[in-house]
Structures are given as structure tokens and as C-alpha cells.
Amino acid sequence: MTEPTPSEYVIQTEALCKRYGAKLALDHLDLRIASGRIHAIVGANGAGKSTLFRILLGFLPPSSGRASILGRDSQHLTPTDRGRIGFVNEEHTLPNWMRVAAVTAMQRHHYPRWDQRAFDEVIGHYHVLPEQKVGQLSRGERAGFNLALTLAQRPELLVLDEPTLGLDVVAKRAFLESLLYSNAAGQCTVIYCSHQMEEVERVADNLIILERGHLMNMSAPDDFCARVMHWVADIPFAGPAPASVPGLLQVQRIDGLHHYLVLDQDEDFADFLKASGARSVQSMPVSLDRAVNGFLAKNHAVPAAA
Amino acid sequence: MRDLFKGELLRFRGWAIAGAVLHLLVLGFLARVVDLAQQPLLVYRVFGGVYVLAGLLLGLYQMGSYRRPNTWLNLLHRPLPGWRIAASLLGAGAVLLAVAAALPVLLIAGYQAGMTARVVDLRHWLFPLAALLIATCGYLAGAYCMLGGRRHSTCALVFLVLLAVSQAIGPRVLIVQALALLWLAAMVLVAFKPDLSAPPRSLAATVITALPLQMGVYLLALLLGFGMEMLWIMQGTHPNNMSVPPPGGHNETERMTAQQRMLAGLAVSRAPQAPLWREQVALSEVQPIGSQLAATPVRNELTHAAAAQMEFDDDELRVRWVFSHDRMRFEGYRLTDGRRFGELGVGTDDAAFPAPAQAAGSLPALPRGDGALIAGNTLYHYVSASHQALPRIRLPASEILAGVTPVGESLVVLSDRALYFFDGRDAAAGDALLSPRQRLPIPGRSGDLRDIDLIELVDGYLVSFSFTTYAHELTGVAPYQSVLWLDDSGHVTEVAHRAIGYDYPALYRYKAWWPSPALYALRVAALGLFAVVDPLDVTAPPPIPRRVQLFAGALMLLSLLAAIWLCRRRALSTPARLAWLLACAVVGLPALASLWLLYPAGEYATYRRRLRPATA
Incomplete structure (x- = not known):
């Protein structure tokens, strides 16, 4: 084309x-x-x-x-x-x-x-x-x-x-x-x-x-979705510092599991998580809604004290 | 275009019909109570004010509802030129105002003309058009207030001030109103663009916007001066309201009794008879001489300052005589049943009066029901019994007869140029024209003349003329008092000339001039457009003092320097910058203020200023 x-x-x-x-x-x-x-x-x-x-x-x-x-x-x-x-x-x-x-x-x-x-x-x-x-x-x-x-x-x-x-x-x-x-x-x-x-x-x-x-x-929306990946890692202690996580859009800890929403990361991200102490890692695609929201939330202004 | 027009008519039709009905009810009620065609100027001003207000509110509301960003976008984003969209909306507004403001006036004029014996002249049929023009001017001013830039859009109100103070006379008033309307329409069309905040771009658009803005700033400066004067009055040191006026000033002279004034004049007299006259004045009654005319009437003028004088009642006949400008005669109707009585002209054949005639009260020794009429240079005796107007006093054709005052057995007639002395006994006997015994020229201009005081001597008259009417402003002569002795042979001698001091400093008296000599000239020209100079209001202003001229020049120079500084901080092309510099040099501070108001500080300049501390 x-x-x-x-x-x-x-x-x-x-x-x-x-x-x-x-x-x-x-x-x-x-x-x-x-x-x-x-x-x-x-x-x-x-x-x-x-x-x-x-x-x-x-x-x-x-x-x-x-x-x-x-x-x-x-x-x-x-x-x-x-x-x-x-x-x-x-x-x-x-x-x-x-x-x-x-x-x-x-x-x-x-x-x-x-x-x-x-x-x-x-x-x-x-x-x-x-x-x-x-x-x-x-x-x-x-x-x-x-x-x-x-x-x-x-x-x-x-x-x-x-x-x-x-x-x-x-x-x-x-x-x-x-x-x-x-x-x-x-x-x-x-x-x-x-x-x-x-x-x-x-x-x-x-x-x-x-x-x-x-x-x-x-x-294309699908292409954008493909750039965003949801990773779940079982890390027994504190996870890696957010600043050190490549392409991080969002991080949450739910039921002892770390949920990472990352941008433009391939399978090497699994190695990064394992190197950070993860016992198991799992990746899954995200909906457009989640991808865009995560993307836009990344740079959303927060109060200086937060 | 037609659809937008129709849609807008539809939108406000209920309000227009309700306004028209209410207007008609008010006019109908008043028409039953008074003769609406013969009301004083104040009444017409009140009605005009209501029409302007109605138009203003319509313009503010209509354009206010459209100027919201999404609505404005929806209105203008269509395959039509902006001016056609504007014409549709404004045309509809004008039609709505024609229904609400002009139509009821037309119907009432029709009622008065067709169903009563009242006078309805051609000039009265112009009232509906004047109502429409005035209301539409208000409407356009309201529209511009909404659509123009927020920093300067109220300048459109300048034209409403012009309508209120214009001195144009007769049907030519409508031309002034139409010109104001056209200028306001041009202002709205200039503002009617997608980006409402953008300043005007072309030269024509800039002139159309900037000139009223500069005049608005000028008027604001005058208003500010007026406010300060109010504070001065509240303080109690203003010469007008001091319990004891400044000695030797014009306020002191104006507050004197006629006797005190005559004595003050004679105090500076070097005439050998002065001591004797002073004794005589102290013992005798000094007679003030007045004028019966508030303003000289002009044929076909739409309104008159003293409309009550254009009609009079004959209590013997129970008839009201109303002057008709069309017929140049009085038209009479019975006060008992309102039916037509007849016509009153000059002489036995009821000839037309040579100028609009006014009632001038009664004269001594006239029979009950009789009275005096003044028309141009002639005084007429209205004879009730024969309902005729007979010319009794005729002054030279170039003069205006302003009033008659009985003094002893004499009649003193005041014109715009002289005093005439007639024998009062001749006036009471016979119908012939009277011849003046003596003529005393006024030693100054009629407009400056405030007080005439007279005392009868054994060998003539001593007359004091005080010229102080406009001593508080720049249009008046330097105040003075002149005392003349008119002897029995008609010889006139000035026996005293007293220079009267100003009560106000020069900067106060010239406060309308020095903020902007150019705009003052424009103001005078605009107010005098299509005006007729009233001979009774002519003055002899002195030259502008040099220090006031220097002060005005300094302000213009200051404006130029400030404009150079300001232009460097505004995104203007070189020709535009040069034009603004020229305007600031010629017009002065109002032009500088308009430059600042029309072109707010640029976004880049603001941003750079805010960033500077952080980058330092």
C-alpha cells in the first residue's frame, strides 16, 4: 500500500x-x-x-x-x-x-x-x-x-x-x-x-x-491493543521498583499477585519478571478499553504528595 | 437565508405580539387622557428610552443565545457567507421591533388623525419610523455587545448616547438615526465571524470598530470627570453649592438679586451720574427682563422643548388651539366635547403664520380670554371674541422675538439682538402695528446672556446685561457685565463694564477638549449634524488658553510614546503599526486606550513572561 x-x-x-x-x-x-x-x-x-x-x-x-x-x-x-x-x-x-x-x-x-x-x-x-x-x-x-x-x-x-x-x-x-x-x-x-x-x-x-x-x-485499534500486554506474576516479596519496569503503564497487587500492564514489551518481559523474583508469570491480551485507559492513565497528573 | 429569517421570526413572534399589544394598550390609555402628539420632549425621550431598551434586550438575548461556542459553530458552519446569516437574524430582529415598537405608534397616530379633532401633522406620521430606527439601533447595539470582543464591545452604546443628544431637527433626525443604524449594522457584520475573539483585520473593519471605541473612551473620561465633580459637590467646596460663592466670580453674580447686580455693575462705573444712579437703584425696584421662548421653534421639528407653548386654551370659548406645522395655523377643538372648532391664522382671512407660533401668556390691559402669541419676529394679539390673531409688534426680519415684559407703562421686547421699548398704552388701544420708541442693542451674544436687569430713570433706562450662562465651560464667553444707559432720545452709552471672574480653573472649563481635541471636534460635528443653529443660543467663546493647549499637546505626545512601546508588543503589520501611531498622535489617549483594548497581549508574550523566572 x-x-x-x-x-x-x-x-x-x-x-x-x-x-x-x-x-x-x-x-x-x-x-x-x-x-x-x-x-x-x-x-x-x-x-x-x-x-x-x-x-x-x-x-x-x-x-x-x-x-x-x-x-x-x-x-x-x-x-x-x-x-x-x-x-x-x-x-x-x-x-x-x-x-x-x-x-x-x-x-x-x-x-x-x-x-x-x-x-x-x-x-x-x-x-x-x-x-x-x-x-x-x-x-x-x-x-x-x-x-x-x-x-x-x-x-x-x-x-x-x-x-x-x-x-x-x-x-x-x-x-x-x-x-x-x-x-x-x-x-x-x-x-x-x-x-x-x-x-x-x-x-x-x-x-x-x-x-x-x-x-x-x-x-488500527487491533494494532494498538497488540502493543499493550497484561502480565500476572507471582512474586513472593515486593516486586521490582516501578521505575525499573520497562514500558510500565499500570501496576496493581491483587490477592498476592502482581498485575503489570506494559507497552511494547515482548517475551523478554517474562525474563525480566523472573529475574525480579517471580515464581510464575502469565501474559494475556487486553481489551481496547483497558489498553487505552492504561495508556492514558500513565501520565495522568497526580498530586505532588501522592 | 429565508429559512433562518423565518425561523427567527417564529422564535420571537410571541414576545413581539405580546409587546405590541402591551404597547398599544399603554398608548391607547394615554391617548384617551392626553394628546400624544403634543407632549413635551421628556415624554418622547422616555418612550424612546423604552424602545432602545427593548431593542437592546432583544439583541443581548438573541445573540447571547447564539454566542455559546457550540451554538455559534452550528450557526456559522454552513454553506452560506457569514453576512447572509447575519442579515437573516438581524432582518428578523428589525421586523419584530417594527411589530412591537412601530406598529402601535402608527395605529395610535391613525386613531388620532381619523377619530379625533387633534392635530396630526406629517411630522407625527414619522414617529413610527423614528421608533423603529431607535429600537433597531438599540437592538444592534445589544447584538454587538454580545458578539464584539469582551474588552470593548460596550462601545456600541456610544450611538445610543448620540441618539439622545443629537441636535438634528425635523425629519433630518431620521437621517441621523439611520446613519447610526448603518454604522451599528456594519459593526455587527464585522463582529459576525467564526472567531469572535479575533480583532478586526481589514482597515475598514478596524476603523468601523475603533472610532466608536475611541469615542466611548472619550465619553468614559467625561463621565469620570462628572463622577469626580459629584465628589467635589459632596465635599462642599464646589462653587455651585458653597454657601458663600467665590467673590467676584460668575456664581456670585448669578445669585445676586436684580438690585444687587445693578449696584455691582455701577460700582465700577466712572460715569459722573453713577453715584446718583446707585442711590436711585437702592431706593427703586429693579425689573428683571425675561424670555418667553425656551427654544426657537423650527417648522416640522419632530419634538419641541416646550411643546406646551405650541397650544393654548381660550377659557372664554372653551377651545384649545393647537399649532399645526402643516397648516401653519392653530387648529381649535372644543374642550367640552372634543369636536373641531375651527382654524386660527393671521388677520381676518386666517393667513398662515410666517413661522411656528407659540403662546406667550397675556399682556396687561388685554381683555379676558385674549393673549399674546409669538411667531418668528412678530408678536400677535389673540382676540378671543373674534378668534383672530392680529400682528402688533414686528421686529426686523433678521431677528427673533424672544419675549415681552411690561415695565411701568411700557412694553420691553427682547430679541436675540436687542431690547425694544414700546408704549404699553398703544398696545391696549387699537389693532395697529406698534412702533418702537427706542432700540438697545445687546452688548454680546444672546446665548451667553443670562440676566437682564432694568431700572427706569427720569431721562431713560439703565440696563444691566450679565453674560455668564456658559462661564463654566468652554463654549461660553469670558464672563462680564455691561451696564448701558439708554436716554430718551435713544442714545446708548456704556456706563460700566465689569469683568467677572471664573469660578473654575481652565482645566475644568476645557475638560471636554483637552482629553482629545480631535474627538471633541468630532463630537461637536456629530451633535450638530443636520442641526439648525438657534439664534437664541449663539455664544462667543474665547480662544483656548495656551496652557490648556500645551497640556493637550503633552497628552498627545505621551500617547504617541506609549503607543510606540505598545505596538512593539503587539503582532501588528508595519502599515497597521504606523496607522495606530498616527492615530495615537492625533487622537491622543482615547486612541491609545482603543489600541490596548482591541489587541490584548499576545499568547507568546504572556507565556514568555511567565516562564522567565523558571528559566533564569
């Missing part, structure tokens, strides 16, 4: 920085997202995801560096460019005072490539009546309606910023199914930002991990 050319990247940033006072929300971020497929962006709160989207859509200026979206400098997007980019945020901000039919008609008039079939296909998953006011919709219905509106625009790039935040289990499943089984979603590049790893595991072809404004990982 050949490397995509610059024009094939839907999103491209070069040394992108965004500073709020003395705090760096994005720290020299170099990110290239190729066209096609579903890309998940995960990261702890404050990792810079929403800041990145706001810069990419031209609603925030970068402090330094460059950002382009669909080949256009993000600070100079034209109305036509905006028509090619769909955006769904976690609040599903829609005019509460308007009826569903009126909002639909408005979007239909604004977007020249409006696809009524795509709209009907998605909205069919929800019990939304045209005469209902948007303010009367449940949170799940609102999310579905918003997704239907955005997919019907036939965007080339669809950005979903934590779209299932605050939805119950049923609504979340309905939202994901309407996204996954939509033909419109299959025809565009999707950037899916979420804290829900089971969703990411289900939808994403590519996993992008941001941490404190840095790009920490970009690979």
Missing part, C-alpha cells in the same frame, strides 16, 4: 500549537489523516480534541503552526468548503423553537447536495414526527435527527465530537447503528471523537490517541 499524497489527507496539521495563557492545549501537533474510513480520536479531558476541531473549522486561530482541512487552510474556509464538512457536536445544538420539518427544510435549502434518501434512512431509526418541535425531542431522538441532517448534506468529511455523550444505552446503540448502516456515512471520511471505547472498538478503522496536545498513537 502506497503512502497517501498530501492532497489525499482530509486533515493535516504541522507543528500546530494552541496556547491558553501559559497552558498548551496543542503542542506542536503533526497529524495527517488520510481520506476514507472511520478515524477515532481519543484522549483524556483536556487532551486538545475539541480545540483541534475548533481550529480545523476556523473558529479558533492557532497560536502557531498550520492546519488544513480538505486541502484548505482552516483559517480561510469558504462557504463551499463548509458545505463539504459535516459536524456533529455533543450538545446537538439545534433550534429548539423550530419544528422538525422546518429545520429539515432549512438544511435542504442550504445544502445543495442534500440527499433526502440518506436523511430518511437515518431518521427511520427514530420515532421523530415532522410536526414535533425540536425542543420536544428526547436527547436520543435529537442526536439521531442531528445525525440524519448531517449525513443528508453528503459531506466529504464528517466530524463527530462525542456524539453519544449523555445518551442512554439504547440511544447509543441506535445512534451507532444508524451511523454504521448508513450508506452516506460509508461514502465519506468520518472522524469520531469519543470517550466510549466500546464504540471506538466497534466503529473505528484507525485509532488516534492525543495526550496533552501531543499525538501519541495512530494505528
Whole structure:
């Protein structure tokens, strides 16, 4: 498989920085997202995801560096460019005072490539009546309606910023199914930002991990999972000092057994544990949820006294 | 675009209809009680204030609901240019205000015109448009307060101040309101961009934002000065509220009785008769001469400072006469049943008055029900019995008749340029035009003149003129008092000229000028736009003192130096930097403040400053 050319990247940033006072929300971020497929962006709160989207859509200026979206400098997007980019945020901000039919008609008039079939296909998953006011919709219905509106625009790039935040289990499943089984979603590049790893595991072809404004990982979710391994060691006394454990993400002692979550360690790690006094060692793969959580927890700030 | 417009109308339609109904009820109630077309300026100011407030609240609420980050993104991230989205929202706001503010006024004007005998002139039909323009200005100011940068967005309120203090007259008031509206709309369009915190980029956008901001800073400086003056008054050392005013100052002269003032003037007289006159003044009554006009009326002006004078009641006929600017005659209706009575013009054929006429009270020896009317340079005798207005005193065409005061058996008529003396007995007898016995030119400008005091001598009149009206500010003449002797043959001699001291230091008097001479000039030009100079308000300001000029120059130089320092710390292009330096040198401190407010310290500068101790 050949490397995509610059024009094939839907999103491209070069040394992108965004500073709020003395705090760096994005720290020299170099990110290239190729066209096609579903890309998940995960990261702890404050990792810079929403800041990145706001810069990419031209609603925030970068402090330094460059950002382009669909080949256009993000600070100079034209109305036509905006028509090619769909955006769904976690609040599903829609005019509460308007009826569903009126909002639909408005979007239909604004977007020249409006696809009524795509709209009907998605909205069919929800019990939304045209005469209902948007303010009367449940949170799940609102999310579905918003997704239907955005997919019907036939965007080339669809950005979903934590779209299932605050939805119950049923609504979340309905939202994901309407996204996954939509033909419109299959025809565009999707950037899916979420804290829900089971969703990411289900939808994403590519996993992008941001941490404190840095790009920490970009690979297929399975590849990332393969980098993280859970080791259980029976060490009769105190285990090795955490600082000496290579690739350590997390360590726990449960029922006398030491549980190590480590990154990028092969079978040599068993030898390390045995050399540290382990009587027996066992390794096992981890879920994406555990791998990402362990990865993100590694550098999570703790009080100085801890 | 149309969908956004319709959606916004839908959003606020309930509020607009409720506002319109409430507005109509209030106006309807008031229309039953009073004639809404003939109210004093204060009443219209209150209504205008309510319209501005309604618009302001709508703008604040509407744009406040959109400026939340996700909502703003959802609104602007669509394949439409920003200005079209803005036009949709703002257009809807204007239509809503037309329903709530303008429509009820139009309906009430229609009611008064069609169902009552009250006067409804063409100028009154412009009230709905004025209401709409004023409310929309408030709305746009509110919208900008929400969308503009947080450090400077309140500068839009400057235009609301302009609406309140503009001196434009007649339908041209609407042009001033429309210009304010256009500028505010441009400000909102400049602010209506994805990144709300970003300063304006282009030259035009910067000028559109920076100029009101600089004027706002200038007004804030004046307000600050006003606040300090309040503290001064509370302290009890302010010349206006000291129990004993500063000796020799204009406050002292203004607080004197007419007799004291005349004696103070004569005290510096070198005339040989001065001692005799002083004795006579001490024993006689000194008569103050006043003006009956609060302001000179102008045809088709929308409001008038003393609207009550544009109508008068004939208690004998039980008729109210109201002056119509369209007809240039008084229109009468019965006070008993409100039915139309007739028309009152000049002479037997009810000819049109040459200028807007006002009631000027009664005169001695006039029959009950009769009165005096003033129109331009002419005084008319209103005859109740024949309901006619007969010209009795006519001054030269270039003068404005401002008032009539009976003095003994004479009538003293005040114009903007002179005092005229008529025989009062002639006024009571016959209908002919009177001829003045004597004319005494005013030794100064009418706007500066505060007190005229007169004493009748055996061989003429002694008249004191005190010019102190605007001695506390830069528009007034250096205060003085002049005492003239008018003898029986009409010969005028100045018998005393007393220079009156200032009660305030020069920096106080010129406090509107030295913060920014350029903005003061702009302020004067803006207030005077489409204004008509009132002859009764003309003054003769002296040149600006040199030390005040030097102080203003020093402030401008200081602004320039500070701007050089500030520009080096802001990410500005070289042309922009040069333009700002020029602005700070010319405009002074307000331009410097606007530079600081528009361009906050850069992120990099902040970061570098914070890191320095750690890296040291």
C-alpha cells in the first residue's frame, strides 16, 4: 500500500500549537489523516480534541503552526468548503423553537447536495414526527435527527465530537447503528471523537490517541491493543521498583499477585519478571478499553504528595 | 437565508405580539387622557428610552443565545457567507421591533388623525419610523455587545448616547438615526465571524470598530470627570453649592438679586451720574427682563422643548388651539366635547403664520380670554371674541422675538439682538402695528446672556446685561457685565463694564477638549449634524488658553510614546503599526486606550513572561 499524497489527507496539521495563557492545549501537533474510513480520536479531558476541531473549522486561530482541512487552510474556509464538512457536536445544538420539518427544510435549502434518501434512512431509526418541535425531542431522538441532517448534506468529511455523550444505552446503540448502516456515512471520511471505547472498538478503522496536545498513537485499534500486554506474576516479596519496569503503564497487587500492564514489551518481559523474583508469570491480551485507559492513565497528573 | 429569517421570526413572534399589544394598550390609555402628539420632549425621550431598551434586550438575548461556542459553530458552519446569516437574524430582529415598537405608534397616530379633532401633522406620521430606527439601533447595539470582543464591545452604546443628544431637527433626525443604524449594522457584520475573539483585520473593519471605541473612551473620561465633580459637590467646596460663592466670580453674580447686580455693575462705573444712579437703584425696584421662548421653534421639528407653548386654551370659548406645522395655523377643538372648532391664522382671512407660533401668556390691559402669541419676529394679539390673531409688534426680519415684559407703562421686547421699548398704552388701544420708541442693542451674544436687569430713570433706562450662562465651560464667553444707559432720545452709552471672574480653573472649563481635541471636534460635528443653529443660543467663546493647549499637546505626545512601546508588543503589520501611531498622535489617549483594548497581549508574550523566572 502506497503512502497517501498530501492532497489525499482530509486533515493535516504541522507543528500546530494552541496556547491558553501559559497552558498548551496543542503542542506542536503533526497529524495527517488520510481520506476514507472511520478515524477515532481519543484522549483524556483536556487532551486538545475539541480545540483541534475548533481550529480545523476556523473558529479558533492557532497560536502557531498550520492546519488544513480538505486541502484548505482552516483559517480561510469558504462557504463551499463548509458545505463539504459535516459536524456533529455533543450538545446537538439545534433550534429548539423550530419544528422538525422546518429545520429539515432549512438544511435542504442550504445544502445543495442534500440527499433526502440518506436523511430518511437515518431518521427511520427514530420515532421523530415532522410536526414535533425540536425542543420536544428526547436527547436520543435529537442526536439521531442531528445525525440524519448531517449525513443528508453528503459531506466529504464528517466530524463527530462525542456524539453519544449523555445518551442512554439504547440511544447509543441506535445512534451507532444508524451511523454504521448508513450508506452516506460509508461514502465519506468520518472522524469520531469519543470517550466510549466500546464504540471506538466497534466503529473505528484507525485509532488516534492525543495526550496533552501531543499525538501519541495512530494505528488500527487491533494494532494498538497488540502493543499493550497484561502480565500476572507471582512474586513472593515486593516486586521490582516501578521505575525499573520497562514500558510500565499500570501496576496493581491483587490477592498476592502482581498485575503489570506494559507497552511494547515482548517475551523478554517474562525474563525480566523472573529475574525480579517471580515464581510464575502469565501474559494475556487486553481489551481496547483497558489498553487505552492504561495508556492514558500513565501520565495522568497526580498530586505532588501522592 | 429565508429559512433562518423565518425561523427567527417564529422564535420571537410571541414576545413581539405580546409587546405590541402591551404597547398599544399603554398608548391607547394615554391617548384617551392626553394628546400624544403634543407632549413635551421628556415624554418622547422616555418612550424612546423604552424602545432602545427593548431593542437592546432583544439583541443581548438573541445573540447571547447564539454566542455559546457550540451554538455559534452550528450557526456559522454552513454553506452560506457569514453576512447572509447575519442579515437573516438581524432582518428578523428589525421586523419584530417594527411589530412591537412601530406598529402601535402608527395605529395610535391613525386613531388620532381619523377619530379625533387633534392635530396630526406629517411630522407625527414619522414617529413610527423614528421608533423603529431607535429600537433597531438599540437592538444592534445589544447584538454587538454580545458578539464584539469582551474588552470593548460596550462601545456600541456610544450611538445610543448620540441618539439622545443629537441636535438634528425635523425629519433630518431620521437621517441621523439611520446613519447610526448603518454604522451599528456594519459593526455587527464585522463582529459576525467564526472567531469572535479575533480583532478586526481589514482597515475598514478596524476603523468601523475603533472610532466608536475611541469615542466611548472619550465619553468614559467625561463621565469620570462628572463622577469626580459629584465628589467635589459632596465635599462642599464646589462653587455651585458653597454657601458663600467665590467673590467676584460668575456664581456670585448669578445669585445676586436684580438690585444687587445693578449696584455691582455701577460700582465700577466712572460715569459722573453713577453715584446718583446707585442711590436711585437702592431706593427703586429693579425689573428683571425675561424670555418667553425656551427654544426657537423650527417648522416640522419632530419634538419641541416646550411643546406646551405650541397650544393654548381660550377659557372664554372653551377651545384649545393647537399649532399645526402643516397648516401653519392653530387648529381649535372644543374642550367640552372634543369636536373641531375651527382654524386660527393671521388677520381676518386666517393667513398662515410666517413661522411656528407659540403662546406667550397675556399682556396687561388685554381683555379676558385674549393673549399674546409669538411667531418668528412678530408678536400677535389673540382676540378671543373674534378668534383672530392680529400682528402688533414686528421686529426686523433678521431677528427673533424672544419675549415681552411690561415695565411701568411700557412694553420691553427682547430679541436675540436687542431690547425694544414700546408704549404699553398703544398696545391696549387699537389693532395697529406698534412702533418702537427706542432700540438697545445687546452688548454680546444672546446665548451667553443670562440676566437682564432694568431700572427706569427720569431721562431713560439703565440696563444691566450679565453674560455668564456658559462661564463654566468652554463654549461660553469670558464672563462680564455691561451696564448701558439708554436716554430718551435713544442714545446708548456704556456706563460700566465689569469683568467677572471664573469660578473654575481652565482645566475644568476645557475638560471636554483637552482629553482629545480631535474627538471633541468630532463630537461637536456629530451633535450638530443636520442641526439648525438657534439664534437664541449663539455664544462667543474665547480662544483656548495656551496652557490648556500645551497640556493637550503633552497628552498627545505621551500617547504617541506609549503607543510606540505598545505596538512593539503587539503582532501588528508595519502599515497597521504606523496607522495606530498616527492615530495615537492625533487622537491622543482615547486612541491609545482603543489600541490596548482591541489587541490584548499576545499568547507568546504572556507565556514568555511567565516562564522567565523558571528559566533564569
